[in-house]
Amino acid sequence: xxxxxxxxxxxxxxxSTRQITSAMKMVASAKLHKAQGRIENMLPYQxxxxxxxxxxxxxxxxxxxxxxxxxxxxxxxxVAFSSNSSLCGxxxxxxxxxxxxxxxxxxxxxxxxxxxxxxxxxxxxxxKKLGYEPQGSYQEMADKPSYVQAYELAGSLMKExxxxxxxxVELIYHHFKSMGSQVLTRDNYLPIDLGKVAEEATGTVGKSxxxxxxIVEPSASQLVAELLPKVLSQKIxxxxxxxxxxEHAARMLAMQAATDNANELIQDLTKQYNKSRQxxxxxxxxxxxxxxxx
Numbered sequence: 001x002x003x004x005x006x007x008x009x010x011x012x013x014x015x016s017t018r019q020i021t022s023a024m025k026m027v028a029s030a031k032l033h034k035a036q037g038r039i040e041n042m043l044p045y046q047x048x049x050x051x052x053x054x055x056x057x058x059x060x061x062x063x064x065x066x067x068x069x070x071x072x073x074x075x076x077x078x079v080a081f082s083s084n085s086s087l088c089g090x091x092x093x094x095x096x097x098x099x100x101x102x103x104x105x106x107x108x109x110x111x112x113x114x115x116x117x118x119x120x121x122x123x124x125x126x127x128k129k130l131g132y133e134p135q136g137s138y139q140e141m142a143d144k145p146s147y148v149q150a151y152e153l154a155g156s157l158m159k160e161x162x163x164x165x166x167x168x169v170e171l172i173y174h175h176f177k178s179m180g181s182q183v184l185t186r187d188n189y190l191p192i193d194l195g196k197v198a199e200e201a202t203g204t205v206g207k208s209x210x211x212x213x214x215i216v217e218p219s220a221s222q223l224v225a226e227l228l229p230k231v232l233s234q235k236i237x238x239x240x241x242x243x244x245x246x247e248h249a250a251r252m253l254a255m256q257a258a259t260d261n262a263n264e265l266i267q268d269l270t271k272q273y274n275k276s277r278q279x280x281x282x283x284x285x286x287x288x289x290x291x292x293x294x
Contacts, residue, residue, distance in 0.1 A: 004280065007273040011266060018262035024087065025255035032179075032248035038145065039176070039241050046234065053227050056220050065225040066162050067192050067232065073167045075113040076106050077135070077157060079189070079236075080127075081173035081243035082120035084142050088251035091174065094184050096126035098172050102186065103130060115166065117153070119240065145244050150237035158232060161190045173239045174246035180253065182246035189235065192228060 082095045099116070106114050117135045118124035120142035127134045141149045160166040169190040174182040216223055 004273065004276050007269055007276060011269045011273065014262050014265050014269065018259055018266070021255045021258040021262060025252055025259060028248050028252035028255060032245065032252055035145075035241065035245040035248055039245060042238070042241065046238065049227070049231065049234065053224065053231060056216075056224050063194060063221050063224045065192075065228050067158065067190060067228050068194060070191050071167050073106075074109065075115070075166050075168075076109065077115040077117060077160065077166045077169045078102055079117040079119065079153075079157070079169065079171050080123045081171075081239060082118070082123035082126075082142065083243075083247040083251075084121040084139050086122065087254060088247055089254040089257075091182070091247055091250040092120075092122035092126075095120075095123055095172060095174070098184055098186055099123065099126060100130060102170060102172060103132070117157075119153075119243070141240065142244070145237070145240045147237050150240050151233045154233040154236040157190065157236075158229060166190070171235075171239055173243045174250075176242050176245040176249060179249055182250055187239075189232070192232065 078099065080095055080099045082092045086092065103114060103116075111132060114132065115135050116127045116132050117138070118127045119138040121139045124134050124137060124139065138149070138153065140146075141153075157166070157169050161169065168188070171185075171187045171189050173185055173187075175185045177183050
């Protein structure tokens, strides 16, 4: 059995750890609240953009856009989103595992035909460990989501796709569903599936708000073609916000679990300390009684 001093030192150590995890939980909670605010501020713009696009897609308009062109996949790009720091449970490891599965799916293309864009320090490290060269570093964007930086990344991907240097683009990220649920998602980015866009927008906007009584110049198909780059740019920013919010939620849950475990451990160690102390006092009394009887 451990000595009283050892148990007391362990209790002190666990209490110090509990203070750290509790403070980190509070910081993550504050950051989560701020990240949720950014998403809520973006939603009105997103809803309106989806509504406009869906209004036209729900008609018989024929859309011709290079962003919808499907072709044989000879070269693929994968954009993976993680955090820059750890202590957020399995958040980063899950992204790394899904990225590894995605790379395995495209292994037949050869490493030189698989481009990985890591957004976040942890996934950037994972890419290097897997033997791939990251296509740039986007750690700043992972910490502080910026529409300008997201727009630049989206523009780079769209340019590569238009010029035929990339035939397909996929996104790997966590979708923030609720405080206790972050869904790991693997999504196609390019070529854009208009049917899926219309389906998602219908679920977001609701059919009752549709109004197709528009007079469009020069044509509805050209307007939709002009809207698609904006939708694609917004998609990257939305995913960035999703991943950032999910990170803070995952960290808050991880720190809450660590704090709860520390409380349980302190209770167990306190019981052990009291038992050991009681046993030591009993032994001392027995020695005194035994000595007085001689």
